[in-house]
Amino acid sequence: MTTKSAALLAAFLFTAAAPLPALAVQKPAATEQKGAAISKEAMPAIKALQDAANANNITQLPALSQAALAAAKTPTDRFFAYQLLFKPALAAKNDPMLLGAVEGAIGTNYLQGKELANLHLVAAKLRANANATDQAAAHIDQAAALDPNNAEIQAVVAAVRERQKRPADAIAALQKVAALDAAAGKPADPKIARQIYAIAVNNNLPQAGDLALAQLKTSPTPENWRIAIKLAEQRGNFQAADKVDLFRLQRATNSFQGEQDYYPYVDALITRGLPGEAKAVLSEAFAAGKLDKTKAPWKDLYSSAVTRDAADKSAPNGDVYLGRGDYAKAAAAYRAQVAKGGAGADTANLRLGIALARSGDKAGATAALNAVTGSKAGIAKMWLLYLGTQA
Known part of the structure; x- marks a missing residue:
């Protein structure tokens, strides 16, 4: 994450301090009962x-x-x-x-x-x-x-x-x-x-992550998704490239809440050569009124994403198809990667699961996500929870 991205990633606390119960004074027993x-x-x-x-x-x-x-x-x-x-x-x-x-x-x-x-x-x-x-x-x-x-x-x-x-x-x-x-x-x-x-x-207590996941199961609101995803990001020790898949989950759950959420996602997409996805994310944010397209850095980032996307002549791969929302082609590309095996199998299974989840194939997505092991298993778990909240 860039320095600017880190600066924009603000704390995600929410206020819910225990309120004091209403004031009342009980009447003490009469003096006669106390022998006084x-x-x-x-x-x-x-x-x-x-x-x-x-x-x-x-x-x-x-x-x-x-x-x-x-x-x-x-x-x-x-x-x-x-x-x-x-x-x-x-x-x-x-x-x-x-x-x-x-x-x-x-x-x-x-x-x-x-x-x-x-x-x-x-x-x-x-x-x-x-x-x-x-x-x-x-x-x-x-x-x-x-x-x-x-x-x-x-x-x-x-x-x-x-x-x-x-x-x-x-x-x-x-x-x-x-x-x-x-x-x-x-x-x-x-x-x-x-x-x-x-x-x-x-207070970032050890049980916060488990409580966040439990809360999601009963109340999968955008706010609760955001908290759970941010906790997973903070505690997962994920590589920068892997965090993109958490940001994609934020996009799927409509749980972005402003600049501090959008910047690391868009910055990571442009840095990793996925300007088409960056353009799509920014376009959604502008349309929803969550970002002001006339102000920096969003104006500049959007211009860069559009320019790079138009100039990109390389052959599309699974990540490009996924970013463009072409989930069928993305799934086919990732299945080919899974078949090859090797070190990239976990990443391929994770993104295969994401593509299938976004396309509505719950059974296929579940199978792919359950196949993810190692450092990426935590992200796969979050996407599996997302599948469980979908009708």
Whole structure:
């Protein structure tokens, strides 16, 4: 690939970060159930705070809250001085007030177990929304320790791990969400699979390639084809000439997304003496509005392809026929090469398979592609997957 081609081949990440679940604060158990009561000394101030909270007098709450906390004598007093702020702060979408109340309530040590886990969960969401990732992580770790089998908590663990640049841990948390949902008899949530896929691809994790192929089997969209092909290109250690056959798969799946995709293909075709195919690819891109034929380098590349194609007087071979879309003649030429055997048999079988696949001969294409071995087998596998997605 040329330097210019490398510069145009941009990253192909797509955004699918795990979203934070909606904010909610569960009401803790009543004090009577805990064998505790508000102290007589604090009762008047807490009652005044309660009245203002019930009336949603949001402007009065800070001062009344401070007065209630100043009058508090016990952890129960302090907890309810904070807890009375939950509902009005949530209704007013006053995140700073809600965060202060929730973290204050946590600090009273009044709640334990799953109730305390819920407060840490809410605090984690609020801290994450404020881009305070370290504090969010501290809260969600506490929540997960207190209530490890809570799917909502694990979903937030995944979101926070992504922000911490810990993609493998984010995937582990999402897999736990899926397992907990399955154990609860819930149907599989396709969003979870997409999140796992996105994290693996965006962070180039080892499982990304397998996940991309699995995604293609259920959803062979142009976007998913592009991701799978680019992963195969990056990880396959293919020779430059072999990559042309991956680019041909992008063409077949209509998965080009702009200059960074088209340039290495067209550049490789012209460099390798296939101007007819380069002309055809560019013509398709111009017609589809994916490239501007009046701008460099496309104007110059197209002119070069047209000129070279018109001047080419050499005898056509399988590659030339394939590039021109004459799949019958291409197949005949490649079959002759296969019959000769030798070092070029794998390339001939691969391109025979491509020609037959493009002509609609699935059985013949499958047989040819399955015969490919060695370094080109990975590309053949991608074309076999393409055959499997065709009606």
